[in-house]
Amino acid sequence: MTTPTPPDGSTTTGRQPQDHNPWAPPAHQSVDVPPATYPTHIGQPRNGMGITALVLGLVGVVLGVFVFLFWLSWLPALLAVIFGAVGLSHARKGRATNKGMAVAGLALGIVGLLIAAGSAVFTAVVVKHAVDGARSEIKEVKEAEESKAAEEKKRHLSFGEAYTFGNGLKVTVSKPTPFTPDEFANGHAKGNKAVEVTVTVVNTGSRRVGVETGMPDVKDSDGISAQLVIDGSGRQKVITGAVPPHGTVVGKYAFSLPPEAANPVEVKFSPDVSQWDDAYWSGPSS
Template identity: 65%
Template sequence: MTVPPPPDGRKPGDQAPEDHNPWSPPSPGPAPAHWAPYPRAPISVPQPHNGMGIAALVLGIVGVVLGLLVILFWMSWLPALLAVIFGCVGLSQARKGLATNKAMAVAGVVLGGVGLLTAIGGAVFTVVVVKKAADKARAEVGKVKASASAADKARHLSFGESYTFEDGLKVTVAKPEPFIPDAYAHGHAKGNKAVQVTVTVVNTGTERVEVETGLPDVNDADGASAELVIDGSGRQKVITGYVLPGRRAVGKYAFSLPPDAADKVEVEFSPDAMRWKDAYWKGPTN
C-alpha cells in the first residue's frame, strides 16, 4: 500500500525537525502557474449574393423606359426579359438565405413584366399604325389610278364629240369625209383611199391660247400611221398661231389610207403636245 507524503512536504523516512509542530497548517507551496488563454480563430460570415436582384432592378427600369418610347419598343423586350430571369434567380437566392435584397428582386420581376407588356403594346401599336398608313397609301394610289383611268377614258372619244384641254381649248374632230387629191398630190398612192379630217378648236377661256401643234396624226384600222396628203388645191388648212377667247380655229387635213384598212380610223390630236396628252377620236369612215 502506498503511503501519502506528509502535508509538510517531507518524504517518507525523513526526520521531522525538532521545532516542527505537527498541528500547524502546511506551508504554502509555489504559486500556481497562469496559462495564457488559447486564441480563437475568427468566424467568417458569408457575403450576400445581391447581384442578381440589383441587375434585375436596373434592367427592369431600362426595359420600361425603352418600352414607353414607342420608336424604341423593339429594344425594350431584351432587358425586360433579362430582368424577369435575373429577378427570379434573385428571389431563389433570397429564399435560400444567400441574398438580402428580396425587394429589389421582386421589383425587377415586376418592372420586367411591365417592360414586356409595353414592348408587346408598342409592337401592336406600330403594326396598326403601319397598316393604316399602308391602307391609306393604297387608297390614295387607287384614287390616283382611278382618276388617271377616268381621265384616260375621257380622252378617247367618237367622231363629233368634244374634249376640253386644261388650257381651255375645246377640240372637236368631225367624221372624216372622202377626199379626192388633184393630179399633183404628194403622199397619195394609186389605189389608196384619201379622207379629209376636220379639226375645230374653240377657246373657252378668258385669255388667248397658242396652238403649238395643229397637225393631227391619223392611224388606219391596222394601227399604222396614215400618210399626210399635200396638193395644190388649197383645200387644206393648218391651225397655227393664237386662238382668242370665244373664237374658233378650223383645220382641214387630208390623209391617204390603204383600201383594205380604210373602213375605220383613229385621229390623235393635242393643241400643245409638250404640255397636254393627246386626245383620240375613233370611228368608221363610211
Template identity: 60%
Template sequence: MTMPAPPGDQNPADQESAAQGPAAQDPWSPRPSEPAPPHWPSHPMPGPQPRNGMGVTALVLGIVGVALGLVIVLFWMSWLPALLAVVFGLVGLSHARKGLATNRSMALTGVVLGVAGLLIAVGGGVFAVLTVKKVADDARAEADAVEASAAAEAEREKAEEKARHLPFGEAYTFKNGLKVTVAKPQPFVPDDFVLGHAKGNKAVEVTVTVVNTSTERLSVETGLPNVNDANGASTELVIDGSGRQKVITGYVLPGKEAVGKYAFSLPPDAADTIEVEFSPDAEQWADAYWSGPN
C-alpha cells in the first residue's frame, strides 16, 4: 500500500493538479481558456491637412495688385501680382470644391481683387497712353503754332521788305506816321566851289519829302539819304556854294511837311539805275528804298 506524501513534501504543480481533479491530469482533456488581452481605448486617425495656401496667396497678391494699381506711378507694376492672384485664386477654388481646402471665401476674394487689379492696370495703361498722346499732341500743336507763327512773321517781314522797295515818286509811310516820298533824281550842275564832285562825274539832285500824318510832332533824326548805283557802289554827297542843298532836321508838326534836297556825284561808269535809301530814324526804323533810271 502506497503512503501519501506528507503535505510539506508535495510539489506545487502536483498540488495544483490534485486541486483541479482528475480532469486536470488528463492530457486529452480540453485546456482552460486563456485570459483575454487587455483592451486599449481607440483614437480616430488624423485626416489630411487642408490645402489653404493657394487661397491665402491669392488674397495677398490681390491686395498687393490693387494697392500698386492705386498708386499713379506704380500702376504699371500691378498687373503681375493681380494676374497671379487670379491664377492662385482659381486653384484655391478648385481645391475648395474638391474638399482639399477650407478657405473658399479667401480664394474667391483673391480672384476678385486680382481681376480688379488687372482692370486698374489696364485702365492706368490706357490713361497713361492717352495722357502721353495728349502731351505729344499739345507739344506738336505748339511746335506747329510756333512754326506757323515764324513762317507768318517771315512772310510779314518779306512783305514789309518788299513794301519798302518802291519806284521813284511813290510814298512809303513809316510806323510812326511819317510819309516819305523820293522824287526821280534830276541832273545837278554844281557851281565852281564844290566838294565831293570830281571832274567827269555825273551829279544828280535827290528830293525827299516828309509829311507828318500823325497827330503828334515827330522828329527826323537822320534826314540824310544814301545813294547807290545798281552795282551797289556808293556815291559821294556834293556840297557847293549855291545853297540849293537842304537837309531835313528837327521836328515835323502834324499835317506839315519837310522837304530836303541833296546832290550826289556818280562816277562815269555808274550803272544807269540808282537807288536811294532813307529812314527818318535809322536806329528805330529800317530804311526804305527808291530806285529807277537816273
C-alpha cells in the first residue's frame, strides 16, 4: 500500500505524529507587532509664574536695601513668595521648565520680606528715638522757660524786699520818700514831684565784689521815666567801687516825677548790667 503524496509535492520522512493531518494547510507563525503609536500633543511650558517670582523677588530685595522704602518692598516680596510657590508647583507637575527661577524667586521673596521686616523695626526704632529726642528737647525748652519765668518772677519784688544776685550781692530798695531839691538842683522842673530812692547792697560772700553800674532807674506805671535830680546838698550818694566781704553800702538817689505820674512806681537796679539782669521793685510812692 502506497502513501499518497501531499499536494505540495513534499515528502515526509520519519514518523509523523498520529494527530498530524497531512492535508491541513501549513500553520502560520505568530509575529509580534508593536502597537501603533500616535503623536501626542504637548502644551507650552507655563514658566510665567517662575519668571514673575524672580523679577518681583529682585525688586523686593532692591527696595529693601533702601531702609526707608520698606513700605514699598514688602508687597513685591510677598507676591514673589506666592508666585514662586505656584511656579514651583507647576515645575513639580511638569507643567513648567524653570524650576530654578521659581525657587530663586521664592527665596528672594522670603529674603525681601525679612529685609522689609528688619527695616520696619529699624525705622520704628529711629523714629521713636527721634520722637523721644524731640520730646526731650521740648521738655527742656519748657523747663527752661518755666525756670526763666520763675526767675523773672523772683526778680519782681515789692519795696523793702531783698533780692540776691548771682555774685552774692543782696540788694534792697526802700519805698521812695518825698525829696525837696535845693535851689541849685538840676533835673527837677517846677511842679514835678521829687522822691528819694534808697538802695542798700550787702555782700553776702567772702570776697570783694565790684558794683559797676549801680545807678537805679525809676518809672511810673505808664512807663514814663523819672529825671535824675542832682543838687548841691550832698544828700545823694552813688554806689561805686567794690563792696568788701560781708560789707554793706547804701546809695541815695533823687528823681523828679511829672505831676501826672501814675502809681505804682517801679525802680530797676542791677549791680552789673553786663552780667546780671535787672531786678525790679514796685509799689506806691509816698
